[in-house]
Amino acid sequence: MSLGKRMLSLVMVVGAALAVSMAQASTDPAPAPAQSVAPGAHSYVPEVEKKSTSTADHSKFKELQQNFTSGPEVTKACLVCHTEAAKQVHKSKHWTWEFLNPETKQRLGKKNVINNFCTAVPSNYEFCTACHAGYGWKDQKFDFTSQDNVDCLVCHESTGTYRKLPGLSGHPNYKDMEFPPGSGKIVKAPILKDVAQSVGKTGRNNCGACHFFGGGGDAVKHGDLDSSLKMPSKYLDVHMDKDGLNFSCGTCHKTTGHEVPGSRYTPTASDDKAGGHMRGKEDKNPATCQACHGTAPHKVAKLNSHTDKIACQTCHIAEYARGGKPTKMVWDWSTAGKLDKDGKPFKLKDSGGHDSYDSKKGDFKYETNVIPEYIWFNGKVNYTLRETKLDPTKVVKINSFEGSASDGKSKIWPVKVFRGKQPYDVGNNQLLVFHTYGKDDSSLWSNFNWDKAIEYGMKEIGAEYSGKYAFVSTEMSWPITHMVAPKGDALTCAQCHAPSGGIGRLDNVPGLYMPGRRANELLNTAGWSLAALSLLGVLVHGGIRILAARKGDEK
Amino acid sequence: MSEKIYVFKVFERIWHWSQAGLIIFLLLTGFEVHGSYSLLGFEKAVGLHTIAAWTLVGLWVFAIFWHFTTGEWKQYIPTMQKVDAMIKFYAIGIFTHAPHPFKATTLKKHNPLQRLAYLGVMLFIGPLIWFTGWFYIFYDKWTEWGWDQYLSLEWVAFFHTVAAFMMLIFLIVHVYLTTAGHTPTSHIKAMLTGWEEVD
Numbered sequence: 001m002s003l004g005k006r007m008l009s010l011v012m013v014v015g016a017a018l019a020v021s022m023a024q025a026s027t028d029p030a031p032a033p034a035q036s037v038a039p040g041a042h043s044y045v046p047e048v049e050k051k052s053t054s055t056a057d058h059s060k061f062k063e064l065q066q067n068f069t070s071g072p073e074v075t076k077a078c079l080v081c082h083t084e085a086a087k088q089v090h091k092s093k094h095w096t097w098e099f100l101n102p103e104t105k106q107r108l109g110k111k112n113v114i115n116n117f118c119t120a121v122p123s124n125y126e127f128c129t130a131c132h133a134g135y136g137w138k139d140q141k142f143d144f145t146s147q148d149n150v151d152c153l154v155c156h157e158s159t160g161t162y163r164k165l166p167g168l169s170g171h172p173n174y175k176d177m178e179f180p181p182g183s184g185k186i187v188k189a190p191i192l193k194d195v196a197q198s199v200g201k202t203g204r205n206n207c208g209a210c211h212f213f214g215g216g217g218d219a220v221k222h223g224d225l226d227s228s229l230k231m232p233s234k235y236l237d238v239h240m241d242k243d244g245l246n247f248s249c250g251t252c253h254k255t256t257g258h259e260v261p262g263s264r265y266t267p268t269a270s271d272d273k274a275g276g277h278m279r280g281k282e283d284k285n286p287a288t289c290q291a292c293h294g295t296a297p298h299k300v301a302k303l304n305s306h307t308d309k310i311a312c313q314t315c316h317i318a319e320y321a322r323g324g325k326p327t328k329m330v331w332d333w334s335t336a337g338k339l340d341k342d343g344k345p346f347k348l349k350d351s352g353g354h355d356s357y358d359s360k361k362g363d364f365k366y367e368t369n370v371i372p373e374y375i376w377f378n379g380k381v382n383y384t385l386r387e388t389k390l391d392p393t394k395v396v397k398i399n400s401f402e403g404s405a406s407d408g409k410s411k412i413w414p415v416k417v418f419r420g421k422q423p424y425d426v427g428n429n430q431l432l433v434f435h436t437y438g439k440d441d442s443s444l445w446s447n448f449n450w451d452k453a454i455e456y457g458m459k460e461i462g463a464e465y466s467g468k469y470a471f472v473s474t475e476m477s478w479p480i481t482h483m484v485a486p487k488g489d490a491l492t493c494a495q496c497h498a499p500s501g502g503i504g505r506l507d508n509v510p511g512l513y514m515p516g517r518r519a520n521e522l523l524n525t526a527g528w529s530l531a532a533l534s535l536l537g538v539l540v541h542g543g544i545r546i547l548a549a550r551k552g553d554e555k
Numbered sequence: 556m557s558e559k560i561y562v563f564k565v566f567e568r569i570w571h572w573s574q575a576g577l578i579i580f581l582l583l584t585g586f587e588v589h590g591s592y593s594l595l596g597f598e599k600a601v602g603l604h605t606i607a608a609w610t611l612v613g614l615w616v617f618a619i620f621w622h623f624t625t626g627e628w629k630q631y632i633p634t635m636q637k638v639d640a641m642i643k644f645y646a647i648g649i650f651t652h653a654p655h656p657f658k659a660t661t662l663k664k665h666n667p668l669q670r671l672a673y674l675g676v677m678l679f680i681g682p683l684i685w686f687t688g689w690f691y692i693f694y695d696k697w698t699e700w701g702w703d704q705y706l707s708l709e710w711v712a713f714f715h716t717v718a719a720f721m722m723l724i725f726l727i728v729h730v731y732l733t734t735a736g737h738t739p740t741s742h743i744k745a746m747l748t749g750w751e752e753v754d
Contacts (some may be wrong), residue, residue: 305695527720538731
């Protein structure tokens with residue numbers, strides 16, 4: 001070890017010790033480690049140590065040897081060398097939170113979509129932008145052309161100490177902070193110099209900081225993405241297995257120029273022309289299974305004969321939320337706002353110890369090891385946007401996956417269907433944007449008043465509101481594609497081709513004939529009846545022969 | 556005293572019994588794949604059904620070759636002669652110890668009803684089951700070969716099952732009629748040893 005490195009580590013150890021003692025001095029009792037409750041507020045699990053193959057040690061760069069006091073300051077230093085990085089990020093969805101679907105022409109992205117989890121970003125920027133790859137998006141006036149406001153660290157740091165807490169408009173906490181407020185848990189301010197010097201390739205923890213915690217907590221949204229994938233076993237994910245292939249997210253989502261391929265807005269449902277991920281080839285989507293495995297990856301020919309109609313995920317991800325973290329299945333906003341007898345918000349837990357009610361959010365249902373629902377899917381997704389007129393007598397599909405048995409483009413896919421109730425405008429029959437978070441007195445979480453929260457939210461986006469709201473049932477589908485099990489844990493034949501009387505996984509998928517499940521009943525009746533009649537016929541014939549023979553003998 | 560004639564050569568006997576075994580096995584596994592019951596499990600049933608099917612195909616290739624090189628195919632040329640007598644025999648004569656209207660010889664070992672039945676098996680049930688079976692096996696190639704516009708798995712499976720039911724019915728009746736020889740066991744003995752006891 002060089003003298004310089006030795007000195008550096010000494011400084012770091014002393015610094016860490018000082019920070020710990022200071023934190024202990026400032027709080028009594030000593031802070032418990034923060035728990036996984038919200039985006040950015042999760043405990044850090046170091047990735048398996050991999051020998052870095054990078055040719056640059058960022059701790060040696062002069063630009064990074066300063067006591068940064070804010071995120072944008074660090075970014076400025078990054079951009080000295082990485083001159084084009086911010087411009088690249090500016091084009092990405094991670095920055096714009098906007099996506100124009102070229103096929104449906106729908107304007108999507110976090111900025112525009114209303115989902116049935118936390119519903120909508122507008123009027124809640126300070127909270128939601130904890131997951132924005134930028135700094136300072138606190139209202140509609142955010143400057144999307146600012147290079148210094150790009151957050152390099154959240155995706156590239158590797159200390160695990162850098163966390164963007166909800167409510168800080170995308171900034172980390174520059175001072176020690178109680179989080180969640182009132183919890184008594186202190187989140188320490190990151191030492192930005194160390195964080196800046198730790199940068200490297202984006203790892204699982206970086207992506208996971210937001211994508212594992214979508215929907216307001218660990219495992220809540222996707223079901224196939226949660227913090228158990230930080231250090232997964234082979235059983236949980238055959239590719240990310242910490243003792244095996246140890247893939248990072250980017251191994252599949254192979255990123256060039258800060259554009260991350262493999263988006264849910266335009267999924268690749270059927271990738272039958274891909275025959276391996278060839279170097280130099282511009283793949284449309286390198287994140288499909290077929291990009292590496294091709295379309296005939298099985299040793300057993302009969303299994304390969306399924307790949308034209310069945311997505312790989314259908315058999316190879318037999319269940320999701322398999323890492324022990326329950327995923328949210330139901331969220332009913334209509335019951336939010338109940339207060340206890342002291343007029344205070346409260347929480348209830350279910351028998352499994354998971355939140356089942358929260359005054360801020362309503363009723364929930366969580367599940368682990370969930371069997372997906374199965375649908376025909378051709379890659380086309382249509383959204384019910386805020387402008388879309390809805391029919392409140394029916395379940396509103398936040399997104400609907402297009403596909404059929406006969407369009408020649410669809411495969412049977414596993415999906416998580418997330419069900420809930422959320423407010424809609426009774427006068428206009430449209431989904432509503434409401435003000436969830438804010439220190440003002442209009443936000444739902446400060447005064448539990450829906451009228452005020454909706455009025456504020458709709459005003460924020462400048463949309464018309466009739467003044468009357470009610471709750472409508474909604475459904476949102478999420479393709480299941482992560483947590484790929486080893487082949488021994490894939491579905492077996494009989495789980496779909498179940499014996500008569502059993503339950504087959506694909507029983508509800510329309511438009512397909514499945515041997516073992518969908519026999520023609522008329523043919524069965526006719527066939528077995530005729531066979532029984534023949535048997536009866538020969539038995540009677542034989543019986544008469546025996547009787548006749550006996551009579552003959554008697555004579 | 557009854558006499559004995561040599562009707563079934565070694566190849567024919569091997570062909571017959573291995574075919575019998577394969578067909579029974581194919582019926583057993585096939586109706587499991589069809590969903591009628593659970594015996595070996597779907598996966599095993601499919602795998603073994605496929606292997607047995609290809610084995611039977613191989614056997615038939617040999618049998619066809621044998622029949623044409625030996626001229627034995629002539630045994631299956633249909634004739635309506637004495638068909639009425641055969642039906643009358645099975646309907647009445649067999650109960651009254653009437654003499655069998657057909658006398659097997661080495662050159663004519665099948666009675667007219669047998670000729671018709673076996674020809675039906677070979678020219679109708681067989682091809683139906685083979686072609687639907689092949690369509691079934693090569694299901695994943697339909698798109699590549701441009702067949703998907705003409706075929707539907709549902710109908711392929713339907714006719715494959717129709718043929719299977721016909722084969723099952725043939726099997727029931729055939730097994731019973733083996734007892735309708737000179738003595739109840741003389742046909743069976745003939746298929747085992749080659750020598751048939753005749754009147």
